[in-house]
Amino acid sequence: MQELRERIVREGKVLPGNIIKVDGFLNHRIDTDFMVRIADEFGRHFDMDQVSMILTAEASGIALAAIVAQRFHKPMIFAKKAKSDNIEGGLYQSDIFSYTYKKKVTLLVSKEWLHSTDRVLIIDDFMANGEAVRGLCDIVTGAGATLVGIGCAVEKGFQGGGDRLRAAGVNLKSLAIIESAEPGNLVFRADD
């Protein structure tokens, strides 16, 4: 998505350790009208008539997922993150490793709201190693639901998480894939 790549170049910051910050429009301050154009781009890739539920993980995926879900009149669920082993019952859960917190985090979704009849589109703002999305896929599997696909705004291609999912046959669409990131020099993968 050309507009997204341009905004990453213009407004993003590359920090030491290949950290790419786009918190001015995507995941701290949110440009909500831009999120609608991102939603429409996902709508061109995924058959939204086939989707019954949008799923994301707290916290930074929620704003984008809510706007995508509303654009196509779908309900959404955000998986909660628990940082303890003290988890109540009635929950689908998946342990992931959080590189942000440098520790195990458990993603939780209430069994009340995700069912085997659901056809799920996972939406997230950012994919690096793909741990959060892997956990969300676990939860979809745990519910016996169908994974329609995964839509990410920005993927750090050089960390491999996205390509592992593609190799496994998942319908993953990232709207900007960054192949290498150094201050002043961002290289993107060409669009499909």
Added chain:
Amino acid sequence: MQELRERIVREGKVLPGNIIKVDGFLNHRIDTDFMVRIADEFGRHFDMDQVSMILTAEASGIALAAIVAQRFHKPMIFAKKAKSDNIEGGLYQSDIFSYTYKKKVTLLVSKEWLHSTDRVLIIDDFMANGEAVRGLCDIVTGAGATLVGIGCAVEKGFQGGGDRLRAAGVNLKSLAIIESAEPGNLVFRADD
């Protein structure tokens, strides 16, 4: 808002300790089309032309705030929650007491994205003791910005947080105010 009160009665659960769960449509699974009708209700109360920024706190307020912001073509910011004292610079911050986590939590907003020229509408899904909203007000004050008002979907009136803000002259609009909550018997305050 009649539809909101009806859905709280029909779909909400009252748990011991006056806990009211509405996680089937408001803050775990999100009924995104309903959030648009909530946004329109806020639009009848607040002069959205006067608002330059929607502010909320992670995580459960983000979905509603994103949809309200998009409905009126505003940017939004969500305050991040840090659970340590190790906070980097360049941030507006406010310490609040989290009754969920039973400890101090720090709300954080980057100084880069909130300015003294901003006219802020705070949006949240739920107000009980009002600690989260108090922290968000602190951040607005810290930025030298103007607080236009506060819109909450559900307020637990009997916990007093909302009435303290009203007494202080804040333009607070809650769309359903629960005066007492016992299993099978929810009492709402009459609409303005």
